[in-house]
Amino acid sequence: MMELTASVPSRSLEVEIAVADGERVALLGPNGAGKSTTLDVIAGFLPASGSLLLDEVALDGAPAHRRPIGLLAQQPLLFPHLDVLGNVAFPLEHRRGLGRREARRTALTQLADFGVEHLAGRRPAQLSGGQAQRVALARALAAEPRLLLLDEPLAALDVTAVPEMRRALRAAMHGRMGVVVTHDPLDALLLADRAIVLEHGRIVEDRPAVDVLTAPRSDFARALVAQSPWLAVADLDALRSRLA
Amino acid sequence: MSLAAGLPRWLLIPAALGAAIVLVPIAGLLGRVPWARLPELLTTEASLDALVLSVGTAGVSTLLCLLLGVPLALVLARSAFRGLALLRAIVLLPLVLPPVVGGLALLAAFGRNGLLGETLELAGIRLAFTSVAVVLAQVFVSLPFLVLSLEGALRLGHRRYEQVAASLGASPSVTLRRVTLPLVLPAVGAAAVLAFARALGEFGATLTFAGSYQGTTRTLPLEIYLQREVDPDAAIALSLLLVVVAVAGVLLTTVRRASR
Numbered sequence: 214m215m216e217l218t219a220s221v222p223s224r225s226l227e228v229e230i231a232v233a234d235g236e237r238v239a240l241l242g243p244n245g246a247g248k249s250t251t252l253d254v255i256a257g258f259l260p261a262s263g264s265l266l267l268d269e270v271a272l273d274g275a276p277a278h279r280r281p282i283g284l285l286a287q288q289p290l291l292f293p294h295l296d297v298l299g300n301v302a303f304p305l306e307h308r309r310g311l312g313r314r315e316a317r318r319t320a321l322t323q324l325a326d327f328g329v330e331h332l333a334g335r336r337p338a339q340l341s342g343g344q345a346q347r348v349a350l351a352r353a354l355a356a357e358p359r360l361l362l363l364d365e366p367l368a369a370l371d372v373t374a375v376p377e378m379r380r381a382l383r384a385a386m387h388g389r390m391g392v393v394v395t396h397d398p399l400d401a402l403l404l405a406d407r408a409i410v411l412e413h414g415r416i417v418e419d420r421p422a423v424d425v426l427t428a429p430r431s432d433f434a435r436a437l438v439a440q441s442p443w444l445a446v447a448d449l450d451a452l453r454s455r456l457a
Numbered sequence: 458m459s460l461a462a463g464l465p466r467w468l469l470i471p472a473a474l475g476a477a478i479v480l481v482p483i484a485g486l487l488g489r490v491p492w493a494r495l496p497e498l499l500t501t502e503a504s505l506d507a508l509v510l511s512v513g514t515a516g517v518s519t520l521l522c523l524l525l526g527v528p529l530a531l532v533l534a535r536s537a538f539r540g541l542a543l544l545r546a547i548v549l550l551p552l553v554l555p556p557v558v559g560g561l562a563l564l565a566a567f568g569r570n571g572l573l574g575e576t577l578e579l580a581g582i583r584l585a586f587t588s589v590a591v592v593l594a595q596v597f598v599s600l601p602f603l604v605l606s607l608e609g610a611l612r613l614g615h616r617r618y619e620q621v622a623a624s625l626g627a628s629p630s631v632t633l634r635r636v637t638l639p640l641v642l643p644a645v646g647a648a649a650v651l652a653f654a655r656a657l658g659e660f661g662a663t664l665t666f667a668g669s670y671q672g673t674t675r676t677l678p679l680e681i682y683l684q685r686e687v688d689p690d691a692a693i694a695l696s697l698l699l700v701v702v703a704v705a706g707v708l709l710t711t712v713r714r715a716s717r
Contacts (some may be wrong), residue, residue, distance in 0.1 A: 258620050277623035278632075284624040292619055294639040303635070308626025356625050 215360055219254045219263040226250050226414040226446075230392075232360070237391040237406035239422055243435055246411040248394040252362045253394065255288060256284055262336065267359060269400060283358030287365045289349035292335035296347050297324065298333040301433055304356035306381050320355065327351045331437075343374030347381055354385055361386065363393040379403065398426050402449060410434050472712075478619045483700065490697050491690045498694040507676045507680035507695070514676060515656040516586060520651045526603040527597075527645065531637075533604065534611035557598035557599050560665025567593065590667035591674050596658035603652040610644030611637075647710040654706045658699065 215232040227245040232238050240248045253259040265273045268328055272280050291300050298320050305316035324330040327347050336415035337345055346366065353361065366382060367375050379400070386393075393404050401408050401422050410418035410424040410433050417431040426444055429435045438444055449457075463467055491498065533545055551559055567584045569695065577584060584590050599698045615637060622632040637644070660678040667674040669683065677695055684692040 234486075245523075256620070256624055275622065278628050280624075282624060284621060285684075286617070286621075288617070290621045292618060292622075292636060294642075303622070303627070304625035307622075307628075307631055307635075310708055354624065 214266075214268060215255075216339075217255060217263070218264040219250075219251070219261040219265070221222050221247075221250060221254065221259065221261045224307045224414065225229055226249045226254075226327055228411070228414070228416055229326055230409060230416070232390050232392065235388045236395065236407065237244060237386050237389070237405040238409045239398075239401035240392060240394045240411060241408055241425070241437065244249050245412040245431075247452070248411055250414075251411070252364055252392065252394060255360070256280065265307055268289060280358070281359040283353040283356055284368045285346075285350055285353050285361070287369045289337070289342075289345040291340075291349055291352070293337050293399060295337075296333070297329070297337070297340070300337070300348060301352045301355050306350060308356040310412060322352035323351050323355045324348070341374065343371050343378055346370060346374075346378055350381055350385055359390060361391040363391065363395075365394055365396065368396065375404075398437055402426060402452070408434075470585050485695055486693065486700065488581075489693050490714035494690060495694055495697075497690045499698065501691070502673075503671060503680060503684075504695060507675055507677045510591070510672065510675065511657055511677040511694075512587070514583055514591045514595060515659075515670070518587045518592050518599060518656040519649055519653040521592065522603045522656075523645070523649055524651070526600050526648070527607065527638075529600075529606035530604045530611055531633075534586065547606060547658045549601045551598050552605070556594075556598055556661030557665050558658065560594060563590070563594060563597060563662060563666040585666060585668065586668040586674060588667075588673055591663055591676060594662035594666045595659045597657050598662055599655040603648040604654050606648040606651060607641065607644055610641045610648075620716050628699065629666055649707045654703050657702060667712040 214234055217228065217230045218439075219229075220227045224247060228247070228251055230238070230251070241250060242248050250259065255265065256263040257272070257275060257280050261273075263273065264271060265432065267281065270273055287422075290302065291297070295303065295311075298317055301312075301320035301323050302316040305311045305319050305404070306313065311319060315369055321330060321333060324333055327350065327386055329347055329351065331345060332340060332348065337348075340348065341438050347425060348371075350366075356365055363386075367378055382404055391401065392402075395401055407419065408418070408422040410431045411435055412431060418429075425434050426438060426441075429438050448453065461472075497507075505590065507665070528550065528679045533541070533548070564571060564585060566574070567577065567590070568574045569578060569583070574585070584593065617630050618640065620637050625627075627635065657676075658678055660682070662673065663676060664679060669675045671680045673682070677699055681692045681695045681699075684695065
């Protein structure tokens, strides 16, 4: 369970968000509405007044590296000077305190779980966008985060790489507490149960994702639905099970 | 292959003149090198003393510049407070200050009657006119080179990598060691070569603050200046040595940059 009450006056952000165990929440809203700022506050990159509770533990004063919170951004941000295995071993060493050899062995199993163990010896520069993002996901999950933050994780990928990554994300988010920032209604439906719409730093809608995207109430959600006519004719349940 | 693509042709004239200002004097120097006497001139006792002292002090200075300059560059690059611009300007002052003035400032600080000199004297430490003074003078003039070139590299969006490292459980110290420093390592190497070259060529501040004693404070540039009066051939031979070292240093850094 995560409970966030935060205000960042310099970015005119004022939000209250609760995420239950195993619940996935999509953050929607126009550019500059405060979606990424909200993630930065939760991750501990940006100080805010208010409070952050994760499993009843107060985290608001804790530095980022002491928060059991994982992060996957639009860019994979793999450390360019480490190979793929070194990247995935990184959180195993520093978050979970494994020895170097043990960390590398565990990292290899982690890579195998994502079907990318053949990439272990490669440098990030030698990976395709989709491969790099999958390694980044494997690395984030290796830290065993209680809460996973996704900041437009599919936005920078080639169209051809999106379906596979979306499937990997769906598997990763299953049963996990997560917050995903996205511009894509399909991702909101497939990766999240609930959708929160932010406008000008305030929450204007907070309902099940299907409701927000089939019967929108906020200006932004209405515009989003108008841009995606397929929502009106799609059988959303069938869609979910097909992509599962 | 293209020469000045998309630029007006006349630009080549001032550009060529600019290159000539550097190339012609170096060519002139090379034309004067007494190649036959070179081994003999470079191996006199005075030359060898100067060479050993120069390489030793410049090496120690570069090490000190790294130990102090890397943290300084990091703090300057990652801070935002009132007076930061002023602090940066003061740290970079030796870049534009005549080295003689730097030497005088060092004397005023560490000399016998200087700001810290009296305290040091009480502790039995005399810095002025020792090899330590040579190192201090070199650090004074070359530190800004290192800080300036490194701060630029540190400002290139590595922040996101550091945030990811933190989200993966790395403390600030671990992040510095395993992410930030490896990312800027090429820039640190280039900055260290620059600082070494600048320290090796240091003249004004060294002469003023450390004097010119053979084997203790008379580095290569000072020896060259002295030999110019006595044996111009020896001065040219030693100059060639400094040119070779400088060219090697510049090539080392620019070639690495180009290959990236």
